[in-house]
Amino acid sequence: MPELLKMEKIGASYGSVQVLRDVSLELGSGEVLCLLGRNGAGKTTLLKTIMGLVRAISGSILLDGMELTRLPPHEVPRHGVAYVPQGRRLFAELTVAENIEIGLMTRQKGSETREAVLDLFPVLRERLGQRSGTLSGGEQQMLAMARALATEPKVLLLDEPTEGLMPSAIAKIRETVAALRAHGVSTLLVEQRVDAVLPVADRVLFIENGRSVRTIGVAELRADPAMVRHYVGVG
């Protein structure tokens, strides 16, 4: 698989505290790569560094051969990287329609994209005028996904999309990721729970104390569940 996103020896810090050290990863076209790691391992920081929201202090991130770390943060999404932040981070005072509009504006997409996104999440269509902060948790997560997909990304960064959701909502997210993969969208998926990712992921990358320690295929992981306990501490 030709890699679409290639991260090499990335270091990142908040002030004087270095959080990421020499993190490397490769994401192929249409691949779902899952990041697993304990709380505070640096998974969110890793996604923010790709988005340029946290500045890389060393290393490089190439998207289709283009260096992302030198771009100002607002340019990164314009090149086709979409972000679904941990905790959703909707524009809570804005309506559902306005949140989607902001997604569409990122890469100047029109009503066709909007319709496609709403077809993917029909619940949102009934609530276009509702203030997004008043949506239920599951609906908010769908909106966060819809807002990101409205940019028609090449790479989708998902930070714990199933956090605090019911099994039916989790299934919906999983279906969406699978459907996107079928359309050739690459996904970097952060998850706490292995059972939530095994059905959709191609490979799994373990992050430990801000370092990328190991990448393995899903089949191999299934065969050796003890590995998860070793790196993540939970089964």
Place this chain on the structure above:
Amino acid sequence: MAFGPHLLLALLEGLVSSAVLALTALGLSLVFGVMRIVNVAHGEFFMLGAVFAWWFSSMIAGSPALGFLLALVLAPLVVGAIALVAERLVLRRLEYDPEATIVATIGMLYIFEQLALMFYGPEARAVPAPFDFRVTLPWFGYSGYKLAVIAASVLVMLATWYVLTRTRIGLVMRATQYDRETAQAFGIPVGRVYAGVFALGAMLAALAAVLIVPIQQAHYLMGTDPLLLSFIVVIIGGLGSLRGTVLAAVLIGLTEGIVAVFFSPTLAKMLATLFVALVLVFRPQGLFGQAPR
């Protein structure tokens, strides 16, 4: 004059103050709302607007209407440009830190004031009104220009409301206001939005000043009162609430007008301050602001 007409006169005068105050406070409220910056130099943008209005209008001697029109267009633009430079040179370098920018804008206040004193001088100078049409009421005649000021303010407020709620630029501004980081993750150049909002806030103050100089003279110290009153309006109305800003401006403006006409201007100021204290104690988010969630 009988009580009824006297009251009408006080109301009209109050509405003129409200109109000018609403524009000035709106600028302050926008800057705080979107950038989370308390701009202590806001009154100086008002003062600069008045000074430039005098300067531009005096360039065309003989035709007050043309001179005023020139001032109306150019003074806000020049002040907006000055604000833009200040934003790039100072606020951006402080990374919009809430405390540091308060100190920095206090510094800007004194710099603008002293520059105005050096180049414009200590005199108070009037700008002739563009027209001196008087509206004849049964009890007294009233300045048509003052009525035009009220109308102009209403128009500008409506335009601002339209831009904020119905256009993409407004959407981008609101998204930046609610979550700056996520806005960046959706391609919004937050730095440029900030620069634009800061310039826009200054331009609103300058516009208010251009409207007032035919009524009140331009002077290098004239920024203090509008700054104080704008803070009062913004606190009462609730930060970031356009509706609250307008209603509070009308409330304060009318109270000023009526109390000043029937009692004394000092009592009017005391009442406004008392009202702020009450709001801060009983409804800190302002009458129309939303409590932080």
